Amino acid sequence: MNIVLMGYMGSGKSLIGRTLSEKVKMEYLDLDDYIEIQEKKTISDIFSDKGEIYFRKRETAHLIEVLKKYDNKIISLGGGTPCFLGNLEILKEDSNVQSIYLQTSLEELTKRLLPERHKRPLIAHIDTFDGLMDFIRKHVFERSFYYNQSNHIIKTDQKDANQISEESIALLF
Template sequence: MNIVLMGYMGSGKSLIGNKLADKMKLEYLDLDDYIENQEKNTISKIFEEKGEIYFRKQESRYLKEVLEKQNNSVISLGGGTPCFAGNLEIIKESEKAKSIYLKTSLDQLTKRLFAERDKRPLISHLSTVDLLNDFIRKHLFERSFYYNQADHNIITDDREPDQISEEIITLLF
C-alpha cells in the first residue's frame, strides 16, 4: 500500500511523510522532489520558465508514474496536486493508495507560510500577512472540495508530527 498525503502547502506533508515513513520502515517520496529530478529543474523555475499549465500537466504525468511504480511508500503531494487534471481520481482509482488529508487551519497556515514565502512560487509576491491570509483563505475554499475527498482527514493544528504519524498508523492498521 502507498500512503498519499495531501493538504495545503505548509500543512506538514513533507515533515509528517518523512516521520511516517521512518516509523513504518517504508520508502518516502515527495512528488515535488520527484518532478524536480525528472525535469532537472526546480518547481519555481518550471513555473517561471514554462508556466503553471505545463507544470500541472507534468505533475499529473509524474503522479501516475509514481503511483504505478511505488509500493509500500509514503508519498507527499504538492498542495495543488489533487485539485488539477483529474489527479484526485487517479489517486482514488489506485487500488494500492490510501489518501490522508492533513487539515490545517487558516491561521496556522498563514503563520507557517509567511516566514517561508520566498521559497514558494505561488505566494512569493505576497508582502503582508493580511494578503497571504486572504490568498490562503481563497485557495482553501477552492481546494477543500478536493482535499475532503481523501480517505481520511486528520487535523494537524497544535499537534506534533509524531502524534500525527501515530494517528495515521492507527487509522490504517
C-alpha cells in the same frame, strides 16, 4: 499500499511523510522533489519558465509514473496536485492508495508560510500577513472540495509530527 499525504502547502506533508516513514519502515517520496529531479529544474523555475499549466501537466504525468512504479511508499503531494487534471480520480481509482488530508487552520498555515513565501512561487509576491491569509483562505476554500475526498482527514493544529504520525498509523494499520 501507498500512503498519499495531501493538504495545502505548509500543512506538514513532507515532515509527516518523513516521520511516518521512520515509524512504519516504509520509504518516503516527495512528489515535488521527484518532479524536480526528473525535470532537472526547480518547481519555481518550471513555473517561471513554462507556466503553471505546463507544470500541472508534468505533475500529472509524474504522479501516474510514481503510482505505477512504486508500491509500499509514503508519498507527499504538492498542495495543488489533487485539484488538477483528474489527479484526485487517479488516486481514488487506485485500490493501492490510501490518502490522508492533513487539515490545517488558516491562521497556522499563514504563520508557517509567511517566513518562507519567497521559496513558493504561488505566494512569493505577497508581503503581508493579512494579504497571505486572504490568499490562503480563497485557495483552501477552492481546494477543500478535493482534499475532503481523501480516505482520511487529520486535523493538525496543536499536534506535533509524532502525534500526527501515530494518528495516521491508527487509521491505516
